Amino acid sequence: MRREDLDQNDLSNRSGVFYQDVLSGLREPMKRLPSKYFYDAAGDLLFQKIMRCPEYYLTRCEEEIFRDKAGELLEHLLQANRQVDLIELGAGDASKTQHLIGEMLQQQIHFTYRPIDISPHVLEQLGDRMRTAFPTIDLQAFQGDYFDGLADMATTGALPKVVLFLGANLGNMTRQQAAQFCVRLRSLLHTGDRVLLGIDLMKNPRIIQAAYADEAGLTWQFNMNLLRRMNKELGADFNEELFEHYCQYDPVSGTCSSYLVSLLDHVVHFPDEQVLFEKDELIHMEVSQKYRFEETQALARASGFMPVHAVADKRNWFVDVIWEAC
Ligand SMILES: C[S@@+](CC[C@H](N)C(=O)[O-])C[C@H]1O[C@@H](n2cnc3c(N)ncnc32)[C@H](O)[C@@H]1O
Incomplete structure (x- = not known):
């Protein structure tokens, strides 16, 4: 796209935080794109698939x-409180949260549900x-x-807070970022x-590896969608045929890393910037960190929380931990 083809909206996109974040990630020696930008309307739909x-x-x-143990979760989230602010970070379509909310209404708990999400589209779906x-x-x-959402709510609400952060969203941060996140959350x-x-x-590494490289190619599409989004919103000219998705799980560190691999030497243009890709060069797209249960307890204590309860699924593959700010 040429400069003269850009309308006012394009110009404001290019001065915005999305553009700045993308360019600073692509200028790094190990190129990277922030995974929070996966979630436009098309990305939301792909993630739901x-x-x-x-x-x-x-x-x-x-x-x-959430379906089978909503009562148990609620007991440990509420203690004796009958009135709370229920805040959900990165709520998505809140399909699991529904079970907890149903239980709260049944128990006649008074609450305001305050979902926070970067995607306006998914929040509309959630509201409906x-x-x-x-x-x-x-x-x-x-x-x-x-x-930004949590800070806004911290200043407005006087009720005890229950904060949900579901879907292994914490895993989309490195261990160090997760530790900083928990300290900030506590503050x-x-x-x-x-x-x-x-x-x-x-868990068994094959199970984890398969979850991020599905047969139907949905994760592949989810990653490619960010290239499409940059073309649409930032006037870039990524050719998705020149990239492939690759993910690797390291069972020792518990880190699953997702990349796009450039298949040729080529140049991608933004309206006032160009980015060179070498054949086989990587763009780091997303981290999905897996934990041992004991590590989650250490994380809680290191960031000013006391672990008070935990509920796992029948196979012990996933856990919802409940911590109290102390
Ligand atoms: C992996 S999905 C999980 C959705 C939901 N929590 C669940 O368990 O089904 C991540 C969600 O967090 C949102 N998100 C990602 N990064 C965010 C950020 N930095 N601030 C707010 N929302 C964010 C995305 O838009 C998306 O809806």
């Missing part, structure tokens, strides 16, 4: 926990889903980054507030 694909066990494990299932729900969504809570984190556990 991934959640239902046979290899992606994570959603089914956590769904089982929740208002259809629970017409009386008090729902106040925040569109934006986790901590925005009061003593006694509780959090629930969905964490994917280490």
Whole structure:
């Protein structure tokens, strides 16, 4: 796309944070793209398909926990509180959260549900889903980054907080980023507030590897969609035929890393920048960190929380841990 083809909207995109983040990632010696930009409307839809694909066990494990153990989760999240702010970070379509909300309404708990998500499209879907299932729900969504939403809520709500962070979202950070995230999360809570984190556990490496390289190629498409998004929103000219998706799980470190591999030497143009790719050069797209259960307890204590309860699925593949801010 030439400069004169850009309309005003394109120009504001190019000065925006998406453009800046993309370029700074692509200028690094090991190129990378932030995975939070996967989620435009097409990315949301692809992720919902991934959640239902046979290899992606994570959603089914956590769904089982929320469906079968909502009462147990609630008991440990609420303690004696009958009135709370229920905040959900990266809520997505909140398909699992529905079970907990149903249980809260049944137990006549008073709460405002406050989902935070970077994707405006998924928040619309979530609103429709929740208002259809629970017409009386008090729902106040925040569109934006986790901590912008949480900071906003920290200043407004005086009620005890219950914060949900499901779907192994914490795993989309390196161990170091996750530790910093938990410290920051703690700094925005009061003593006694509780959090629930969905964490994917280490297991047979073949099972994990398959979850991020599904047969139907949905994860491949999910990654390619970010190239399409940069073409559409930032005027880039990525050719997805010149990349392939590759993912590798290291069972020793528990890190699953996802990449796009350039198949040829070539140049990608943005309206006022160009990026050179060598044949076989990688773009790091996403990390999916797996944990041992004991590590999650150490993480809680190191960041100012006390681990108070945990519920795993029947196979012990996935755990929802509950921590109290102390
Ligand atoms: C892996 S999905 C999980 C969705 C949901 N929690 C679940 O368990 O099904 C990640 C969600 O977090 C959102 N997200 C990713 N990075 C974010 C960020 N930095 N701030 C806010 N939302 C973010 C995405 O838009 C997406 O809906």
